[in-house]
Amino acid sequence: MALELVVITKIVPDGSEVFIDPVNLTLNRSLATNVINPADENALELALQVKARYGGRITVLSMTPPFAIPYLEECVGRGADRAILLSDKAVAGSDTYPTSLAIAAAIKHIGKVDIVFAGEKTSDSSTGHVGPGVAEFLDAELASYVSSVEYDDGYVIATREFEEGTEVVRIPTPAVVTVLTNSNNPRKASLRRKIDAIRQGVIVWDLKEVGLPPDAVGLRNSPTIVKRMIPFPRRDRKGEKITTDNIAKLVDVFEQNKLIKGGE
Amino acid sequence: MAELVKATPPEDVSQWKDVMVYCETFQNKLTKAAQEMIGRGRVMADKTKTKLIGVVIGSDISDTAKEAGYYGCDRVIAFQSSAFDMYKSRPFTDNLTAAVKEAKPNILIVPGTHNGRDLAARTAIRVQSGLTADCMEIDVEEDTGILIARRPDYGDSTMSEIRCEKHRPQMATSRPGTFEVPPRDDKRKFKVDLREVKVKKGQIKEEILSFKPRSGEDISIAKVVVAGGLGMGKPEGLKLLEELANELGGVVGVSRPIADLGWISRSHQVGQTGITVRPNLYIAAGISGKPQHMVGMANSKLIVSINTDPDAEMNKNADYVIVDDLYNVIPALIEEIRKRKGAENVEVAPKKKKKA
Numbered sequence A: 001m002a003l004e005l006v007v008i009t010k011i012v013p014d015g016s017e018v019f020i021d022p023v024n025l026t027l028n029r030s031l032a033t034n035v036i037n038p039a040d041e042n043a044l045e046l047a048l049q050v051k052a053r054y055g056g057r058i059t060v061l062s063m064t065p066p067f068a069i070p071y072l073e074e075c076v077g078r079g080a081d082r083a084i085l086l087s088d089k090a091v092a093g094s095d096t097y098p099t100s101l102a103i104a105a106a107i108k109h110i111g112k113v114d115i116v117f118a119g120e121k122t123s124d125s126s127t128g129h130v131g132p133g134v135a136e137f138l139d140a141e142l143a144s145y146v147s148s149v150e151y152d153d154g155y156v157i158a159t160r161e162f163e164e165g166t167e168v169v170r171i172p173t174p175a176v177v178t179v180l181t182n183s184n185n186p187r188k189a190s191l192r193r194k195i196d197a198i199r200q201g202v203i204v205w206d207l208k209e210v211g212l213p214p215d216a217v218g219l220r221n222s223p224t225i226v227k228r229m230i231p232f233p234r235r236d237r238k239g240e241k242i243t244t245d246n247i248a249k250l251v252d253v254f255e256q257n258k259l260i261k262g263g264e
Numbered sequence B: 001m002a003e004l005v006k007a008t009p010p011e012d013v014s015q016w017k018d019v020m021v022y023c024e025t026f027q028n029k030l031t032k033a034a035q036e037m038i039g040r041g042r043v044m045a046d047k048t049k050t051k052l053i054g055v056v057i058g059s060d061i062s063d064t065a066k067e068a069g070y071y072g073c074d075r076v077i078a079f080q081s082s083a084f085d086m087y088k089s090r091p092f093t094d095n096l097t098a099a100v101k102e103a104k105p106n107i108l109i110v111p112g113t114h115n116g117r118d119l120a121a122r123t124a125i126r127v128q129s130g131l132t133a134d135c136m137e138i139d140v141e142e143d144t145g146i147l148i149a150r151r152p153d154y155g156d157s158t159m160s161e162i163r164c165e166k167h168r169p170q171m172a173t174s175r176p177g178t179f180e181v182p183p184r185d186d187k188r189k190f191k192v193d194l195r196e197v198k199v200k201k202g203q204i205k206e207e208i209l210s211f212k213p214r215s216g217e218d219i220s221i222a223k224v225v226v227a228g229g230l231g232m233g234k235p236e237g238l239k240l241l242e243e244l245a246n247e248l249g250g251v252v253g254v255s256r257p258i259a260d261l262g263w264i265s266r267s268h269q270v271g272q273t274g275i276t277v278r279p280n281l282y283i284a285a286g287i288s289g290k291p292q293h294m295v296g297m298a299n300s301k302l303i304v305s306i307n308t309d310p311d312a313e314m315n316k317n318a319d320y321v322i323v324d325d326l327y328n329v330i331p332a333l334i335e336e337i338r339k340r341k342g343a344e345n346v347e348v349a350p351k352k353k354k355k356a
Ligand SMILES: Cc1cc2nc3c(=O)[nH]c(=O)nc-3n(C[C@H](O)[C@H](O)[C@H](O)COP(=O)(O)OP(=O)(O)OC[C@H]3O[C@@H](n4cnc5c(N)ncnc54)[C@H](O)[C@@H]3O)c2cc1C
Pocket: A015, A016, B228, B229, B230, B231, B232, B254, B255, B256, B257, B258, B269, B270, B271, B272, B273, B274, B275, B285, B286, B287, B288, B289, B290, B291, B292, B293, B296, B306, B307, B308, B309, B312, B324, B325, B326, B327
């Protein structure tokens, strides 16, 4: 039986082009171009590798406004079979609870799914909550912070990284896997496939389609609110000049800060 | 398992009083991240005149539960089963959720480690509450008991203050290294509530097939990071940095191009797509200081920039700047440090250190 694989991806502003509006202290994202969230590129690549080895169908799913369409076409160009955009004005301002809820509802609407691939985190909100949240709503098993996976007859065997080391965990499907940034080298779309992807188009769903009432999501149904934004507390650094000839001065500073332990 | 429903807040939030902290363990020992969070939880419990409840989950934890008390918990709920020898996402979520439903804490804080974030994210959905990740500051309003969670925002150039006023518990995680480890006091009074959890055969679906301890250092918790960038020009530069790092009891970090070149593994890359470090000393040698690098190290206590270009961006964000070739500077630095250590040895050696 062919594996049903879903990759959830968010299209995020390119980090290098965002700056703070000095007047009202909000993020000015208007000048930023967008990118596929970096970790999600690795998630897609991992899904493509799983498909290559074990067969199956890959659906890329994103809950983003319609500007995401070209990025989803890029995903299909890389080898995904189809892309679904969950787009509804009601989701605006959703925090990770309603985001996970809406994505899980869309995945349920796809039908029986074996493995959901998410990124470990997004670069714009970087919570890493949505993958685990989706697992909860789907009542699926979860392997987070994963660098590679294998599939074996109804089980996902995932290599997870955490502070103390690396483990290999085996979980039954349906499973959600959150994939580490930089854990593989995402392929690029070939021009041919990209053209096909644009021809194929992106499926657009709204909340009604996935069976969620509008009052389940959005800013008003998010447990957390952003109260305000404040500039990052940077320490003023004095940039004192030191030359190689008087490097001893720097070592004095190290000593004062107890950075040099007495030899022992 | 969570139903596909929206998050509904409790009717009477005043019933949710105490502060709860998930006391993460590894091989039945409290992690440092857990100790830090206990310290933070203690401060908030004191401010609101409530209790600090620790939750410990593991396979052999009667002593660990006491440790949680020594570091500051008033009450420790400990869930013990041979199946909990390693972190397992679903059963740990089940137990933490049970503790939340029983104790009704106003606040729940969890170490922002990989496993902690996995657990916190799932628990937040189960208990239908709000969770703020990666907080640099966690505090509580004394009169209202409202949690104030501040986290670096996009690209770490701003901080957002996030609140969860209606739902309970108000949840937050922080990266390891954010807070100080509190003093351990084995005279502290606390209550331990140790529970043997009966796990039915086949109930736990996750099976850990193997575990390999981390080889090499974890740069995210290092006290000193000696980092090199393209200015090194050749892989041998890393050897030099390593020598300096060894003298300072630190580790080697790199900018992304160095990891891209494959001179060293990704686990050493600092920055937006790498690791965030917050050491006492960050030495940037031959690193220009592009924002994607800066966000990963800007909060280091002391920053030293070694760069041939006097106008390098890194210099503007450094406490000390040496405009010179790193191949001149670093050997001189190593030599001077060795000289001092040698001198200290002479001084220190005859004294006998008293150890408690
Ligand atoms: C989406 C995205 C994510 C990124 N993520 C990261 C990330 O996580 N981490 C990261 O580091 N980068 C990241 N980058 C790349 C980043 O933008 C920079 O390209 C990179 O940090 C530059 O590395 P560098 O400072 O080593 O090299 P350069 O910018 O080339 O700087 C080399 C410096 O060395 C100095 N120099 C030359 N010779 C010597 C010498 N002999 N002695 C002393 N100094 C010398 C030069 O004056 C110069 O300042 C990312 C980029 C993008 C677009």
